[in-house]
Amino acid sequence: MQALTGKVSAGLQRPGRGQLVVTNVATPSKNPTSRLAKRSKVEIIKEKSDYLRHPLMEELVNENTYISEDAIQLMKFHGSYQQDHREKRAFGQGKAYMFMMRTRQPAGIVPNRLYLVMDDLADQFGNGTLRLTTRQAYQLHGVLKHDLKTVFSTVIKNMGSTLGACGDVNRNVMGACAPYTNRPDYVYCQKAANDIADLLAPQSGAYYDMWLDGEKFVSIYKEDPKVTADRAFNGYGTNFENSPEPIYGTQFLPRKFKVAVTVPGDNSVDLFTNDLGVIVITDEKGELKGYNLVVGGGMGRTRGNDDTFPRLADPLGYVDKDDLFHAVKAVVAVQRDYGRRDNRQQARLKYLVEDWGIERFKAVTEQYLGKKFGEFVPMPAWEYKDYLGWGEQGDGKLFYGIYVQNGRIKGDQKKALRAVIERFNLPVTLTPHQNIILRDVEPANKDEILAILRAGGVQELVDWDSIDRLSMACPALPLCGLAVTEAERSLPDINQRIRAILTKAGLPAETELHVRMTGCPNGCARPYMAELGFVGDGPNSYAIWLGGNTNQTRLATTYQERVKVKDLEAFLEPIFVAWKDNRRPKESLGDWVARLGHPAVRQAAAAAAATIAAAAATNGNGNGHAPNGNGNGVPPAAAAGKQLAAK
Incomplete structure (x- = not known):
């Protein structure tokens, strides 16, 4: 970085009775943006684009089903990524190109009209689902190139925007x-x-x-004059x-x-x-x-x-x-x-x-x-705080926070939400944890709203495991070009397995755990803040991060690379047993890991693995070892214990 030179004053100086003279501007000897420094390819694309216009404008109207790399970089600024649906590639026809559109929803606030429009667009031009993001916005997946202008213009004309939803x-x-x-x-x-x-x-x-x-579409909205x-x-x-x-x-x-x-x-x-x-x-x-x-x-x-x-x-x-x-x-x-x-x-x-x-x-x-x-x-x-369940707004009306598994609104749930939001003219708020809050509910309508939602399969909050409620995953496969493994589609099953492992380890049924999963290291679901983070590092493989806390103020750190999904029980059970046996009263997994540090956790987990292996040998399959998925008679927990101790 270029060193700063020059004087920085305490404020404005007034020479005599004249106009205020600014003397405390940024004072590098030469503004860094004027340097002829090496720049990445994307910097050149931006500079030559006439403020994000070309070559995107030309490529959106040609006959191709895709746009070029230069246009892709500009398209991001407009709120969209080009994607390849890996599971819809036809033999000999190359990539299955489609686009993801992302909206801009400051504080997650969505007017009733925009919600209904987004719901329609998902069915007419998307893949029939709406994705709630970890930044309180919508993602609409599966839009074809020739439909982009219709989709974007419809959003803009119905109280929405995608401007700046992606890009630099x-x-x-x-x-x-x-x-x-x-x-x-x-x-x-x-x-x-x-x-x-x-x-x-x-x-x-x-x-x-x-x-x-x-x-420039004229709406009733005007920005604050300040x-x-x-x-x-x-x-x-x-x-x-x-x-x-x-x-x-x-x-x-x-x-x-x-x-x-x-x-x-x-x-x-x-x-x-x-x-x-x-x-x-x-x-x-x-x-x-x-x-x-x-x-x-x-x-x-x-x-x-x-x-x-x-x-x-x-x-x-x-x-x-x-x-x-x-x-x-x-x-x-x-x-x-x-x-x-x-x-x-x-x-x-x-x-x-x-x-x-x-x-x-x-x-x-x-x-x-x-x-x-x-x-x-x-x-x-x-x-x-997640604001799920029923609550009072403070103006005589109610709100209802609904858990949406990994942010994907689909099927009967989508129809039920549409019916309620349309019938009762409700605005909504999208939450930072991929859920949705119905706002401005008249108390007299509560029972009817619940009946419609239940008929559509929308579960009560108490019907969800707390691990599900607290977890998040990115979309990952098959659309994200950066994903190397699953996230959204695999986390529900993995959460069930985690609950079973916790139960087997002897932890109470009400034990909570913040779990987050991404299909690559980019961290879109913020796994590095989780108590237990899964970060995709290969096919059916994850780096395990441990040690975040429940109020999201402490980073987790890498505990082990390349843990295969099939080995999850063998890997996690010794850790959970060690946590149960060594934690302070009601101490969370993240706090326990942070207090002990990884070396001590590894040692405690290795000891737990040895105990689990001994028990399995005593109650095993006749050859002194409990059976495992590979059929080789090696106790999984013992193998995990050796692996942990070796670290």
Whole structure:
């Protein structure tokens, strides 16, 4: 990184009675974006695209079922990925191309009209299902190229957007999903999420050129005038003057940028996994005072590259309520101007914060902000909340949080949800854990709503195992091009096996466990925060991560690579037995692993494996060993114990 030179003043200086002169702008000797440094191929594609237009516009109207690599990179900014359905490839016909469309839903809020439109689009142009993402948005899978314009324009004209849902820009802004109308802090939180999404949305108009033939659709929604004014403000070097993209410029950001907003104590948004976390601070009367900020979180890793890693965000400081948008722009500008553009694997903000350290990052950000950050305001301990089940909104109406297994709405469940949402004109909220909350339910309609949902197979919350309720998985196979193994389709069965192993180990039936699974190391389901994380590292094989905690404030770490699905019982049973025998009262698996550390856990698990093997030998199959899946008479737990002890 280029060293900073020059003077940084304490603020604005007024020479005599004249106009204020800015002296504390960003002060590198040469702006990093002007350097002729090595850049990745994607950087060149962005620069030549005329702000995300070409060659995408031309390729969307040709006869091919696919678009080129250059167009794929631009398509992401518009909210879509090209995918290959590996299980629909016809012999001799090559890849089965289709597209995934992702929406932008700040704080997960979905108007009634948009929900119904998305439900229709899934049936008419998708694969008949709706996917709720881990960032409170929709994914519509299976859209063919020639239907893209119809699908996108329909979303835009029905109170939705896909702009910036993917690509090297700010992604969907998460927000605490509590549907409490009588809690000012949550109302401020959801407004801030929406305003930040507006602030950082691409501005060039390419999106409307592409999907609405240049007509910027006029809706009843207007962004907050303060958002407009603060976006235009350029007192401290955050903007490109006279550019169609005042914040992003021709190059946009080095990589994706993720923001989450919440209130003190509510970590339903996995706050510390984001590039920027915003925490609403109110006074004793509930009035908005300002915001605590954290920076530098992120989950993604690259297989085989130890220089890539998950990271938790660090406290940055506090800003008054009037300075939020300026502070957001300042953080984005630092990443824009100093983030790596030569190596996309190292281009996320977390690597810049890790390289510089939080104090240097703060000092540079303050130059773009024009003032110093305040001291971080003390807050209560964080809790994980999912808002499932029935609750009161605070305005006489009810909400109902519904668990959706791995976020996939399909079949009779999809029909039942549609019937309820349409009949009772309900808005919904999508949660950060792939579930859905029905809002504004009249108490008199509760029984009828439940009857419709039960008839459609939507289970009561008590009918789900707590492991299912707390788990998440990414879509993985067959559509994601990065996936090397299953996630969404395999986790339900694996959760059942985990429950059986816990029971066999002697743990109580009510034992909870946070499990997350991804089909590759990118971490879309945030497995590195789980108590038990499965990260795909080969066909039917996972790296096992242990040690995250239940309130999502501690990273798990790699416990073992390449554990095959068929060996799950042999691998996990000794760990669970050791946890049962050595934990403190009600100590969770993650806390137990973090307290002992991996070496001690391995030792305890090896001892447990030996005990399990001895018991199996005593009660075995006549040759001194319990039978196993390979039919070789070797006790699985003993083999696992040797493997663990060897580590």
